[in-house]
Amino acid sequence: MFSERRYRLKLTTAQAAQCEEFGNICRAVWNTALDQRRRYRERGAWMNYNEQAGQLADAKTEHDWLKTAPSHILQQTLKDLERACKDHGTFRVKWRGKQRWNPSFRFPMGKLIEVERLNKRWGRVKLPKLGWVHFRMTCQLGGAVRSATVSRDGSDWFVSFLVDDGEQTPEQHAMPGTxxxxxxxxxxxxxxxxxxxxxxxxxxxxxxxxxxxxxxxxxxxxxxxxxxxxxxxxxxxxxxxxxxxxxxxxxxxxxxxxxxxxxxxxxxxxxxxxxxxxxxxxxxxxxxxxxxxxxxxxxxxxxxxxxxxxxxxxxxxxxxxxxxxxxxxxxxxxxxxxxxxxxxxxxxxxxxxxxxxxxxxxxxxxxxxxxxxxxxxxxxxxxxxxx
Structure with missing residues (x-):
C-alpha cells in the first residue's frame, strides 16, 4: 500500500535558489508542451508523451538552461501533462502562471533517493543535483521510498515521499455488519x-x-x-x-x-x-x-x-x-x-x-x-x- 509522508525542508540559500530554478524550468516545459498539444488538436492531430520526450532531448542540445534541471523531473512533468490531458481534455488543462502557481517538481526514481535520520527531530535526504537536504522529520517513513515531490507553499519548501509501507487492505472489516x-x-x-x-x-x-x-x-x-x-x-x-x-x-x-x-x-x-x-x-x-x-x-x-x-x-x-x-x-x-x-x-x-x-x-x-x-x-x- 502506498502512503504519503510530508516534511518541511530546511534549505540553504543556494538550494532554495536551485529549487526555484527547477520549478521555473518545469513550468516552462509544461506550458510549452501544453501549447504544442493544443496546436496539434486544432489541426485534428495528436501529440503524446513519447514524441514530446524525444523533442525535449533534442531541445537540450540547443538550450543549455534545460540541462540545469535533472532529466527525469522534466520527463515526469510531461507524464503529468499527458495524464491531465487524458483526464480533463487538452483545452481544459490550465497554464502554469508564475504568479499563481507554486513551484513543484517530482523525482520519480526512488532508487536515486537516500534518506537518513540524524536525531529525534531532523533527517536528511539526498536528491539529484540538490545533494543532501535537511528536513524536519516528525515521523518515521515506514517503508521504501518510491518517489519524492518538492514543492513550495508560501515561503517554505516541503518534500512529500511516496512510501510503500508493505501493508495490504483487509479482505473484511474487523466489525462486519456495522x-x-x-x-x-x-x-x-x-x-x-x-x-x-x-x-x-x-x-x-x-x-x-x-x-x-x-x-x-x-x-x-x-x-x-x-x-x-x-x-x-x-x-x-x-x-x-x-x-x-x-x-x-x-x-x-x-x-x-x-x-x-x-x-x-x-x-x-x-x-x-x-x-x-x-x-x-x-x-x-x-x-x-x-x-x-x-x-x-x-x-x-x-x-x-x-x-x-x-x-x-x-x-x-x-x-x-x-x-x-x-x-x-x-x-x-x-x-x-x-x-x-x-x-x-x-x-x-x-x-x-x-x-x-x-x-x-x-x-x-x-x-x-x-x-x-x-x-x-x-x-x-x-x-x-x-x-
Whole structure:
C-alpha cells in the first residue's frame, strides 16, 4: 500500500535558489508542451508523451538552461501533462502562471533517493543535483521510498515521499455488519446516523481580523514591491494553517468512522457543480448572487470533497466499504415512517414529521436516510463506488 509522508525542508540559500530554478524550468516545459498539444488538436492531430520526450532531448542540445534541471523531473512533468490531458481534455488543462502557481517538481526514481535520520527531530535526504537536504522529520517513513515531490507553499519548501509501507487492505472489516450514514452540511460539517454532530473552526476570529487587515494593506502596496511580497507571505501563512487544520480534521473524522464501521454511506454530491460561479447575468444565475457566493464559501470551508477523499484513503487500511447514495429528498424524508414532505423540515436544524410526528435533528435524520439508501445499493455498485 502506498502512503504519503510530508516534511518541511530546511534549505540553504543556494538550494532554495536551485529549487526555484527547477520549478521555473518545469513550468516552462509544461506550458510549452501544453501549447504544442493544443496546436496539434486544432489541426485534428495528436501529440503524446513519447514524441514530446524525444523533442525535449533534442531541445537540450540547443538550450543549455534545460540541462540545469535533472532529466527525469522534466520527463515526469510531461507524464503529468499527458495524464491531465487524458483526464480533463487538452483545452481544459490550465497554464502554469508564475504568479499563481507554486513551484513543484517530482523525482520519480526512488532508487536515486537516500534518506537518513540524524536525531529525534531532523533527517536528511539526498536528491539529484540538490545533494543532501535537511528536513524536519516528525515521523518515521515506514517503508521504501518510491518517489519524492518538492514543492513550495508560501515561503517554505516541503518534500512529500511516496512510501510503500508493505501493508495490504483487509479482505473484511474487523466489525462486519456495522454501518454509518454521513450528512455533510454547512452549519455542522459532519452529522452521523448515530446522532453525532462533528464540527470545528479552522480559522480563529483573530486570524480573520488579521487577514482582513493584510488585505487592506495589500491593496495600498505597489505591485512587485518587497513589502507587498512580505504581505502576501503573511496571508499565505494564515491560509496554510487553515488548510492544515481542515485536512487534520478530515483525517481524524475519517479514521474514526472507518475504524468503527464496515460500511460508510455518503450522499452522492457533485461538489464542483454545487460551487460553480455565482457571477454572471441574472438570466443565467438568478438574482441571489450574494447568497450563492456565501453558500459556495461555506461548502469549501467545511471541506466536503476533502472528507470524501480522506474516507477513501482511510478505508484502504480498515477494509471499509464507501458507498455513495442518492441525495434526493434525504432532508425531507422521515427516517421512521418514510413520509416525504417539504414541510417536514421546519428549519435548518429541526425536523418534525407531518405524518407521524417524529422529531430529530434535521442533519441526523438525513444521515439515517443516507445509511438506509446506502444499504439498499447493489453490491456491484457499492464496490465500484469505493474504488
Amino acid at each position: 454501518g454509518v450514514g454521513i450528512d455533510r452540511g454547512v452549519a455542522v460539517a459532519v452529522a452521523t446516523s448515530d446522532g453525532k454532530l462533528i464540527d470545528r473552526d479552522f480559522i480563529s476570529s483573530g486570524e480573520v481580523k488579521r487577514y482582513r487587515r493584510l488585505q487592506q494593506q495589500l491593496s495600498r502596496q505597489r505591485c512587485g514591491s518587497a513589502n507587498r511580497r512580505k504581505t502576501l507571505e503573511s496571508m499565505r501563512r494564515i491560509k496554510r494553517r487553515e488548510r492544515d487544520r481542515r485536512a487534520d480534521f478530515c483525517s481524524q473524522v475519517a479514521a474514526e468512522l472507518t475504524d468503527r464501521n464496515a460500511l460508510v454511506a455518503l450522499e452522492d454530491l457533485r461538489t464542483r457543480s454545487m460551487i460553480s460561479s455565482a457571477s454572471g447575468s441574472v438570466e443565467e444565475h438568478g438574482r441571489n448572487v450574494a447568497q450563492k457566493s456565501g453558500l459556495n464559501r461555506a461548502i469549501l470551508d467545511k471541506g466536503w470533497h476533502k472528507l470524501e477523499l480522506a474516507l477513501r484513503n482511510a478505508a484502504r487500511c480498515t477494509g471499509s466499504e464507501i458507498v455513495k447514495a442518492p441525495a434526493a429528498y434525504t432532508s425531507q424524508t422521515c427516517a421512521v415512517c418514510r413520509n416525504v414532505d417539504s414541510e417536514n423540515r421546519n428549519s435548518q436544524a429541526v425536523f418534525r414529521c407531518t405524518g407521524c410526528g417524529h422529531t430529530a435533528h434535521a442533519d441526523v435524520n438525513a444521515a439515517k436516510n443516507v445509511l438506509a439508501a446506502g444499504r439498499a445499493q447493489p453490491v456491484e455498485t457499492s464496490v465500484l463506488a469505493g474504488l
